[in-house]
Amino acid sequence: MHRTKVRIVEDALDANNTIAGANRVDFDRAGVTVINFMSAPGAGKTTLLERVVTDLPGVRVGVLEGDVEGSMDADRLAALHIPVTQLNTNAGFGGECHLDANMVRSAIPSLALDEIDLLLVENVGNLVCPAEFRIGEDARVMVTAITEGEDKPLKYPLMFRACELVIVNKIDLLPHLDFDLEKLLYNIDAVHPDVETIVLSARTGQGLEPWREWLMGTAARTNQEAIA
C-alpha cells in the first residue's frame, strides 16, 4: 500500500515537471523572468512586493497572486498600477495549499507576457508543499519572518533548500523579541550551505536595496541566458 502511494506521488510530480517545462518554454519565448515567491502565512510577501514592483528601473513587472480564497493581495498590488492576475486554489475542495505548474499554466493566457519583463509569483502561504512543485520559474525566493522563531529551517528544511535566496524579514521587531538572529542564519546555513540571504524590514524599508538589486540582477541574467 505504501509503495503504491509513493508511486502515485512520483507520477504526480513527474506530470507537474512536464507542465513546468512547458511553462518555462513560454516564459523564455516571451523573454520574461519568473520568480516563485514562497513563505509561511503572514511573513510579509505582499508588502515586500509592494515595496519594489514600481521601483525597478527598466524592468516591467507583473504579479501572479496565489491564494486559497479572496483577492486582497491582488487588490493591494493592482493599486500600484501593474498587471496582476489572481489564481485561487479553492476550486472543488477545501483548497490546495500550494500552486502547481498546471494552475500557473491555466493563468498564462491572462498574463500579458509581452508587456512585462519580470513575473513575480506569490505562492500560497505554506512552508511545506509549495517547495515540492516547480511552476516553470527561473528562481525561487523564500521569506522567513523573525517573529516565526530561529528553528524554522530545521523544521521545514525542504523549503529552505528549495530556493536561491532566503529573505529574513521584520528585522525592525528585533528589539522586542526573544530572538537570536545569528542562530537563525546559522540554521539556514546548516540546511542550505552558502545560500544567499538578505536581512531586511519591509515595513521600515531597512535593507530593501539588496532585495531590489537581487531582482534587477536576476532579471538581467536570466534574460541574457534566454537570448544566448
Next chain:
Amino acid sequence: MHRTKVRIVEDALDANNTIAGANRVDFDRAGVTVINFMSAPGAGKTTLLERVVTDLPGVRVGVLEGDVEGSMDADRLAALHIPVTQLNTNAGFGGECHLDANMVRSAIPSLALDEIDLLLVENVGNLVCPAEFRIGEDARVMVTAITEGEDKPLKYPLMFRACELVIVNKIDLLPHLDFDLEKLLYNIDAVHPDVETIVLSARTGQGLEPWREWLMGTAARTNQEAIA
C-alpha cells in the same frame, strides 16, 4: 479528469473519518480528552503548551508532537517532565503538511493513555490542510499571531471555521506593529460567527488564565460526556 480527482479526495477523507472514529473510541474508552492544536508556522503553539501543561490542577497532560522533521518541540516539552510522543511526517516523500487520523492511530500504542487525562496534539504548522483532517479529537483550537496580519481569516477561512476556539497570540507586540486588533476580531467573526476567542501573549503571560480555564473546562466536560 477533474471529477475523478474530486472523487479520490472524497474517498481519502471518508477513509480518514473512519479511522478518526476508531481513534475517538480508543480515547473515550481511556477517558482522555484530545485537543487538535493548529496554526501557521511560528505562531507560538509550543510556547502556549509550555505555559500551561504543568499548571492544570488535577489534569494529567500528555503531548503528541507533529512535525515534518526533527523533535525540537518534543524536546522542549519533555523537559517539563510530561509524556511526549513525536510524530514525523517526512516518511516516503518531501513531508506531509498535516497530521491525519492514520498517523495519530500509529502513535496510539506509545501514548500511555492510562496515565493521562488530556492529550494535546500539536499539528504541523500550516493554515490549509490540517483543517481538513479530523484525527479523533474532542475539540480543535487554532492560534493566529498578530504578526501575521488582520487578513488571515479571509485568506484561510476553512481553518478559522474548523475550530471551537481561536487564540490570538503575541499581543505584547501590538505597540510595535501596524496592526488593528478590532479588524482581526471582526474578520474572525465574519468567517466563523460567535466562535470563542482568547487574546493573549504566550511570551509575557498576559491573558493566559482564560486559556488555562478553557483547557480545564474542556477536559472536565468531555470526560463527563464520555461517562454519560
